[in-house]
Amino acid sequence: MAELVQLPEWAATAPTLALVATALVLFLIDSIEPKSDSVSRTTLTGVGLLGSLASLVLSGWFLIAGTGQVDGAVRLFDGSIVVDGMSLFFSFLVASVTALVVLASHDYVEGENHQAEYYSLVFLAATGMSMVASVNSLAAAFVAIELVSLPSYALVAYLKHNRGSVEAGLKYFLIGALSSAIFIYGISLVYGATGAFRFDRIAQAVGTTPVDGVLGLGILMVVGGIAFKTAAVPFHFWAPEAYEGAPAPISGFLSSASKAAGFVLAFRAFTTAFPLDAVSGTFDWALAFMVLAVVTMTLGNFAAATQEKVKRMLAYSSIGHAGYVLIALAAITGTGNDSLVLGAGMMHLLVYGFMNTGAFLFIALAEYWGIGREFEDFNGLAKQAPVACVAMTIFMFSLAGLPVGAGFFSKYFLFWGALGAGLWWLVLIAAANSALSLYYYSRVVKAMWVEEPETPHEIESYPTALYAAVIAAAVVTVLLMPAFGIVSDEAISAADALFIP
Amino acid sequence: MTETPLPDTLSGLLGLGGFGIAGELLAGILASAIVGTFMLLNTALAGPWAKRKITAAFTDRISVNRIGPAGIGTIVVDAVRLLSKELIIPEDADRPAYDIAPLVLASSALLGFAVIPMGNGIQVADPEIGLAYVFAVASIASLGLVMAGYASNNKYSFLGGLRAVAQNLAYEIPLVLTGASVVIFAGSLRMSEIVAAQSGTLFSLGPISVPAWFAFVNPFAFALFFVANLAEVGRNPFDIPEAPTEIVAGYQTEYSSVYFVLFYLGEFIHIFLGGAIIATLFLGGPAGPVLPGIVWFTIKIWAVFFFTQWARSAVPRVRIDQLIQIGWKGMLVLSFANLVLTAVIVGVIA
């Protein structure tokens, strides 16, 4: 890389720094003018959008420029923070979801109190997510994960006069607190067994000393902590309530970016800290993830199929998708197929970031219009808002794995990777789930396009920012299809780098 | 430089070294008894007496003068009188908490003296984290206050407890941060080392050499710490947890008999503990010419005590909102500034 100016090493974390700086700037703005009115809401959205786009551009630029990929990963803070392809990939994902959420929130938080805090918290959580992508130590991981969780609790309960929101926040918090306790206890046990927090040192220790039950229990507890973030069984209870009760943009934020953060930690931890061949004697996590994947996707999809409320359906389907992505870990075998399957998981999370956020933003739009929450309430919506409904249709079908959006590729690449690992039975189960998901996703589409409304919807205004966010998400979801080569190249090379010791 | 702690000296003297942990414990208890007695003499006897005398002097009155020399026996008589009063426990009091609260207050203050080097080897223990320890145990007191306030089942008590907590919270951080700025100089949390760090000479004015006490090295921090300490021990102008004219007597409204004595005593020990901390951190501990260390140390504590009593008589009480504002908007910011400034200056010098 022939750069004009050689940037210092810490500049590699610029995507994360951009997010945290934005959060602080938002706090400062709020300190200068605490009483927010519509003018300052525009300012807040503008600053937020600027910050998230800056992070987006930086991470994209670094990805293309090969930062942390060409000459090996950039290691900071004694190797606790690593910037490589995967971390930039996920920073990119987090930044883009943040941008969408911030844009959509402009209309959503209209008339609410504490708008600046809302935006700041979004950015603090985003900082955490972006940071999780580059942690290389259990200690940093815990800090970063908590940085994601704590603002999220507050954001979920943001509508504090709304009982649903508060209930959601409470449940999210209770299970989150429990799982973080389990997580840190697991970390302490792993530390006790290996004497290290850093992933590579843990791997060394695991490789040289005989592994014992303490380590196994520790890893199991770490899995628990991660399962919470990814809304995977057995820590999924919070997800339906939290996603349903939370403000819709936050639901989208949590179900895509936060989930991605959990997964990126899992990817890095289990490939670098607990290599399968070293720990399989104590704790065969590939098998554990197989079981978790099957249970998670089946539970999520079956529960989603029985829902009557769209938002809750999306919440359960989000659990189902966590199950799909778990395949990426379940199918790691130690052969050449690993980077494909891990890369497929990353791709799916990226695409999911757009399509799922988009879907929740559409829900936000519906909430903005005061449309009800059940499937029937969406009946005939396409007559009033055809463009938004086209977007929603794209999200739904893309989530279901039909080739109207890039969700098709990512999902089938996951299946592909699993088949490469010989897990055809797992893929058959996933396929059955996928077909089921088609059923419930198409219910939304059917309601919008096919059914006749009992009473015509009265839509008074078309909120510009919210619309823009929904359409942007849809456009990206579709455009990622032809451009999928770029995504897959980045993902696979990032995954490749993980398997090179 | 570091002197042997008192228990070790005792165990050497009495030949307890061979008894293992039991011996250490015995030596510790003996040393504690010595230190405890010394401090109790100061706080329980001389303290209240001095307080009355000082207050009287400020208001141009005659104070206790009947029993004993200069009326000092009055204090003993008062104590006995209070101990033999009936203990009235209010209705629906939260019993265990109500009983434990005075104990917590008195014990926590005494505990703080464990790590204070008083000179001449009078120091119960000298752990590595002495300063953190002393801050930690001193702030247990606010737990006692809020317990007392809550358990009394009385609105005024409760308000007093809340106020005590709010005040302690607001001033704890400036206190600790300013303490941290001292640690930057000393480079250690061990009390004896902090004292040792002040043993040099700052500069000399002719024949008078000014010692490198941190009060002189960083007078700004000293002032901050002093004010924060006033609030921590709940003396004027920061005595709003009791504030007799506002909320009866705050958290101790419903306490009588021995419990009241314990509160009274606890507060005094606290004031003296605050003085001891200030003496150790800023005034060179037991250091001083001619006289033995313990004497200098006592003098320094009493100096702080006098100043406290002067403030009690001379400065009006602040309102609760003023208190909070001074704490969060003034002291906290100043203490951050002090910390950063100290760090910069130390960095430049080093």
Add this chain to the structure above:
Amino acid sequence: MSNPWIAIGALALVAVIIPVAMMVVSALLRPRVPELSKRATYESGEVPTGDTRIRFNIQYYMVALLFVVFDIETVLIFPWTVIYNDAVTEVGMMRALVPMLVFIGILVVGLGWAWRNGAVRWVRSPRAQRQKVER
């Protein structure tokens, strides 16, 4: 040198024994005259209205939360102060000081935000505010 914590434990023992001893002495000395009305809580001699469970100012809670956050930060500052002197000589002032400045800077932003948003503003009287505007 012996373990300092044993000595501290011994002092703790003494620090508890002394007040307890006082309580015991008092229990032996004091009279006990049961009478119902004197157990009523003190409210300037009037019949007490309500007990300790009152609605109190939310600001107490705000201050407590602020404290929890800032107090914990001091825990993180302390280790830095201890090694600061050595660190300056070892890695230079920039690397020893700047991270802590960033840390304190973030804290100060937080404090400023809390300040401006009234987390430590004790008295809030809408009526007084109105009058202020009207005049």
Add this chain to the structure above:
Amino acid sequence: MLIEALLALTLLGAGVVFFAPDEYAGKLAAALSLVPLVGSAWMWLNYEATGNALLGGDLAFETTAEWIDLGPYAIQWHVGLDGVSMPLIVLTTILTTMAIVSAWTPIDERQSQFYGLVLLLEFGLLGVFAALDFFVWFVFWEVVLVPMYFLIAIWGGPRRKYAAIKFFVYTNVASLIMFVGFLTLVFSLGDAITAIDLPQIAQALQVEGAVEPISVFESASQVKLFAFALMFFGFAVKVPVFPVHTWLPDAHVEAPTPVSVLLAGVLLKMGTYALLRFNFTMLPDVAADLAEIIAIVAVLSVIYGAMLALAQQDLKRIVAYSSISSMGYVILGLVAYTTHGVGGATFQMISHGFISGLMFMVVGVIYNETHTRMVGDMSGMADRMPWTVGIFVAAAFGYMGLPLMSGFAAEVLVFLGSFGSETIAWAPIYTGAAMFGIVIVAGYLLWAMQRTLFGEFSLSTDYEVGRAPLHDVAPLVVLLACVIVLGVNPDIFYGMIQEAVNPILENAPDVGGGL
């Protein structure tokens, strides 16, 4: 680049029509659909290729471009035409245009959306037949579902929602199962291939010992069997074949007529096309081993479809079930592994595409006027709609396989091929049984026509039943012309089909039969 241009223009047309005003959406769509029609006609005229696309043949209009690199295997944009796909492309473009024109009368609401979706459907269908990379093919294969779902669900009959979701889920499950089977096969090839390019895979599979057992499989033949079974199941649903056909009658009955035309005319061909391309080209040895079973399934489809048709009163349902029957011939022809068997089967795809499209369209035109399709409700339609009825009769004769109609050529070829098959042990018996199916359908169709079209006119309506408008009849005439032209001169397509099919048989010497 011609195929890309065709696809892009079709997609663009779909987008334009979707957002066009309702008043002239139909006309606009018809005009825009002429672009692919003319394009495909031009391609057909300029078609110069020999051999099978998968087996190293020389392809027409081929393009290859890098797309996605997944490490072990790459996905390329690879499209091209051979003798099997070229006729299907032509069939698709003709039928789409005709279907659009025939929709002018029945579709009276949300027209722009309807025509936009039809064009989107055409886009998907063209892609399926042109794609030569598995993933590209799979994308188009799945794209087809989306417009079809809406077309049935929005403009269909009373039970349209049920029919649409059933179609949707059935075919999606089938695709997923097929996906599992095919990729298992791909991974068993190991490093023998670099891309999941269909020609590359097909050629790699011809090498002895190329397949390495993976996962739980113990031998190469197990892998092949597993893959074959899953793929066969997947495609069989699409065809559809006897036990897994239940979505088809529902979809057909509920779909609006123009959609039925495309469904029967082209969509079913996707299944048989895929069977030919995947199962029978790539794994001829497994196919030969299982020939017996497949033949039984095929014959059962023929008979069962015919029987079910027999039990129907609804004209559309009769045509729908008889489609199952017709698809049975195609499978029988394919599994026969003879020149005429496979070639005839391919020709039957084209022929059935035109004829069944025509049949549905005729039923639709009658329905437009009478608003009923029940055999018992009407009679003597010939009095009122002579042209339409004339075409109906001609189409039915084509269906029954009367000479000079394309159906005749197709069925003769299939039976000729299957009769002499070496892969099927009791080939003549199966062939005879299948022929019996024709008789049933023919008989029943004749009976139904007799009752509805001829005799005294009787239909209880509160309006006068008149002649169909010109734009309803014109597509019928065009399609009938196609049927007759193909019947008179099958060589228009059969020549190129033969060239494309023969390599399949050559590549499977141990199963290939003679005539």
Add this chain to the structure above:
Amino acid sequence: MIDVQWYLLLSAGLFCIGLFGVLTRRNALIFLMSVELMLNAANINLIAFSQRFGHVDGQVFALFGMALAAAEVAIGLGIILVLYRNFGDIDVTAPTTMRW
């Protein structure tokens, strides 16, 4: 010097008490306290192991753990407060209607 097993036993005990509280108590505040117990159990582990390994990594992380626990409490109390305002109770099983 005390064996590390004893610390482990202590922390496991604390953890289990906390877990028990989490699983059986319905009062949100007690829930919060139980979680704090579990967090502190982890801290004990970290410090004990840190001492055994003779480096300070574990102790430093324990500091972070405390800081995060404190922040968690801050958020948690806020949520419990709005819970009380909305439902008039801090029983965690009280809000069961996910309805707007």
